[in-house]
Amino acid sequence: MNSKRMDIGSKDVISSLPDALICHILSFLSTKDAALTSVLSKRWRNLLAFVPILDLDNTIYDHPKMGRRKRLQMRTSFKVFVDRVMALQGNAPLNKFSLRCKIGRDPSRVNGWILKVLERGVVDLSLYISSEYKYPLPPQVLMSKTLVTLKVAGTDEFTIDVMDVYLPKLKTLHMEDVSFDDETGASFAKLISACHALEELVMTKMMLDFWESCSVCNPTLKRVKIYAENIDENPKSVSFDTPNLVYLEFTDTVAAKYPKAKFDSLVEASVGIRMTPDQVFHARDLVNRHYGYTTKLVGNVADFLMGISNVKILYLSSEALE
Amino acid sequence: MSEKKIVLKSSDGKTIDVAKAVALQSQTITHMVEDSCVGNEIPFENVTGQVLAKVIEYCKKHVVVDGETLTCKTVAHVIHTRTIDEIRTFFNVENDYTPRKKQ
Numbered sequence: 001m002n003s004k005r006m007d008i009g010s011k012d013v014i015s016s017l018p019d020a021l022i023c024h025i026l027s028f029l030s031t032k033d034a035a036l037t038s039v040l041s042k043r044w045r046n047l048l049a050f051v052p053i054l055d056l057d058n059t060i061y062d063h064p065k066m067g068r069r070k071r072l073q074m075r076t077s078f079k080v081f082v083d084r085v086m087a088l089q090g091n092a093p094l095n096k097f098s099l100r101c102k103i104g105r106d107p108s109r110v111n112g113w114i115l116k117v118l119e120r121g122v123v124d125l126s127l128y129i130s131s132e133y134k135y136p137l138p139p140q141v142l143m144s145k146t147l148v149t150l151k152v153a154g155t156d157e158f159t160i161d162v163m164d165v166y167l168p169k170l171k172t173l174h175m176e177d178v179s180f181d182d183e184t185g186a187s188f189a190k191l192i193s194a195c196h197a198l199e200e201l202v203m204t205k206m207m208l209d210f211w212e213s214c215s216v217c218n219p220t221l222k223r224v225k226i227y228a229e230n231i232d233e234n235p236k237s238v239s240f241d242t243p244n245l246v247y248l249e250f251t252d253t254v255a256a257k258y259p260k261a262k263f264d265s266l267v268e269a270s271v272g273i274r275m276t277p278d279q280v281f282h283a284r285d286l287v288n289r290h291y292g293y294t295t296k297l298v299g300n301v302a303d304f305l306m307g308i309s310n311v312k313i314l315y316l317s318s319e320a321l322e
Numbered sequence: 323m324s325e326k327k328i329v330l331k332s333s334d335g336k337t338i339d340v341a342k343a344v345a346l347q348s349q350t351i352t353h354m355v356e357d358s359c360v361g362n363e364i365p366f367e368n369v370t371g372q373v374l375a376k377v378i379e380y381c382k383k384h385v386v387v388d389g390e391t392l393t394c395k396t397v398a399h400v401i402h403t404r405t406i407d408e409i410r411t412f413f414n415v416e417n418d419y420t421p422r423k424k425q
Binding site for chain 1: 341343344347382383385394395397398399401402406409410413415416417418419
């Protein structure tokens with residue numbers, strides 16, 4: 001039997017591999033690598049048209065060291081490449097679109113791609129956009145009936161203006177270093193509450209310490225991770241109304257108040273609530289205490305801790321303990 | 323992309339439609355096709371529908387190259403790390419592009 005296989009030879013094996021299998025293989029490659037295979041043979045030429053995953057990354061080619069002219073050249077050829085791939089794929093349904101790039105003053109070309117993939121019914125959208133100029137997220141992204149996963153990241157010039165939200169299938173939302181047009185926190189709260197199927201929320205490097213309030217209110221949320229790096233500022237108000245939350249990871253400076261900490265289903269929590277260096281200094285101020293000056297404790301963590309008191313597994317950072 | 327399809331029939335009467343080339347990734351199925359193909363339908367008297375479905379799932383994610391079974395992900399890694407010529411050798415792909423005529 002084996003010799004019979006060898007007899008057929010690998011040639012037959014490859015030419016008999018169905019296009020679907022080859023497309024599946026190509027879906028594991030970056031779109032650039034996948035496009036390179038089109039030179040293998042005529043048969044491979046247009047297979048990219050049928051790969052339902054686009055993974056586009058220009059940031060590896062965009063180094064200050066390269067010199068301005070070279071960078072602009074690379075950016076232009078990247079745009080041309082993406083335009084070609086988009087044209088090749090036409091209106092074919094798209095599963096995943098991941099874009100990492102730097103943009104200049106005019107985001108219209110990039111926005112064109114985003115709108116096109118939304119039209120094509122993209123399910124998983126990842127946008128990592130770094131820009132020196134203000135870059136507003138196209139509002140159509142918040143109005144997709146097919147999106148299940150949305151990840152946005154950038155420099156804080158990437159802003160989200162929350163107007164109409166219709167994301168009936170969204171289960172996973174990740175935000176990193178993006179800002180909201182409305183800095184009170186109301187836009188954020190509106191976005192979270194409006195996602196009726198949301199299960200996972202991850203927020204890192206967000207400036208929530210500067211909002212009037214950070215309110216996470218959503219009945220379907222199961223996992224939340226919030227990691228705020230800022231050490232000098234205390235958030236004014238942090239609220240959680242997440243009765244179905246099972247897993248919480250929360251690291252931030254202590255808030256002035258925790259109006260709501262509703263966690264009926266919490267199983268595991270990892271809490272790193274810390275004081276600012278100033279607060280630590282005052283809390284440890286033994287000299288004044290000796291003389292009878294009592295320091296006012298800024299922020300009542302007790303409300304928060306009461307809220308998570310029924311948790312089964314709890315990790316506390318050393319700063320939280322202090 | 324129309325490809326030849328075959329029908330696999332399980333012991334409990336379930337039928338699965340699958341592209342012939344995908345099914346042939348499995349040696350077992352290949353032998354059955356060679357030995358007892360009745361028209362386009364291949365009976366598997368010892369395999370239930372559930373197991374057959376799993377086998378087909380596996381076939382959709384693996385390729386056989388040079389007698390070795392590899393996952394599609396592994397093959398992708400091969401493509402990622404090799405030059406075009408090396409990939410051609412690995413897959414035994416014939417370059418059927420005609421060279422541009424010099425003008």
